[in-house]
Amino acid sequence: MAGEDEPPTRDRSRFLTGAVWAVLLLGLWLWGRDITGGVTDGGVFGDGSVTGSRSGEGPPLPDAHDPLEGTARPVQIDIQDLGIHASVIPRSLDSGGAVAAPPYATPQVVGWYGDGPTAGAEGAAVLVGHVDTDRRRAVFYSLSSAQPGTEVEVTRGDGLVAEFTVESAEVVGRAEFDAGEVYGPREDGRAELRLLTCGGTFDRDQRAYTSNVVVSAYLTGTRRS
Template sequence: PGLDIDAPVVARGLDAEGAIEPPPFDQPGTVGWYAAGVAPGAAGTALMVGHVDTETRPAVFYRLSSIEPGQTIRVARDDAEVAEFTVDDVQVLTRDGFDAQQAYGPRDTGRSELRLITCGGTFDQTTDRYTANVVVSAYLTGTGP
């Protein structure tokens, strides 16, 4: 709520490089959920990705790096429940030597966690990519209607 993000979520898989496939660029206001993984609010780590920007404008996770520990993230689920998560930390992980376990793995086994992931660092014109990823880690603090 603090970032005023209210976005549709679409199921996604893995891209050719083995990373979670983000939503198409023509859907910059959409969040992708790794559907082969954990559903938000279930035990384990649910993974959601979104673009930080497009060639012409900010995208759904443009302000994600400004979220702070203690803030709340709410995810509406298919079962009409809302899973509420509390932000644990925000990390910027460089793409060089990227540690998938650090980004995607559970912080505390047995609890329900959420990761929100977008591009970060600086944009490298040569590779046409950002140099890092912003990874927000949160844990489930409640569910309700």
């Protein structure tokens, strides 16, 4: 993981490419498959009938802000409208090649894929969190309620707050999951954010959710914390 005082490099801020990116996409897909637990019998996101759809039309969205310099890692995420306020910790790939989610002992913590772009840098920063555990709701339980225009703030270790605006929220079924489409950049040259948790219904035989909730946002402002 890059330190906060390391000089910015274009290679570090760009989206991962080639074999490294392929490994990350596979790991992200596996991460979603391996989430277990559940607080309701039918799953918290209904029957998954909106698989692959985007949230409804909202007001015009703001223009994109230029990507931020530096490699300071994200340390806090706040989504006021969804009641999400959480610390962010760096995570890597586990022994199975999947992005290691935050431990179940700390279900209110969000994980950032530390070998990818940081929040606010060019490319798509990936943040993952549990929807629930066997006993309670977790940090991203309300993530599926995100709508175009929802504001997301990510505080970085350098004291900058990267302000993002949600442009889409999708429930993507396992069969329809296209890693390149889900995690690839929507527009070249932008600083983007991907928020991921489980969705659809909970399959108790497979001990996994049937879908993933994928929220896509892009950088629209910045301020000092």
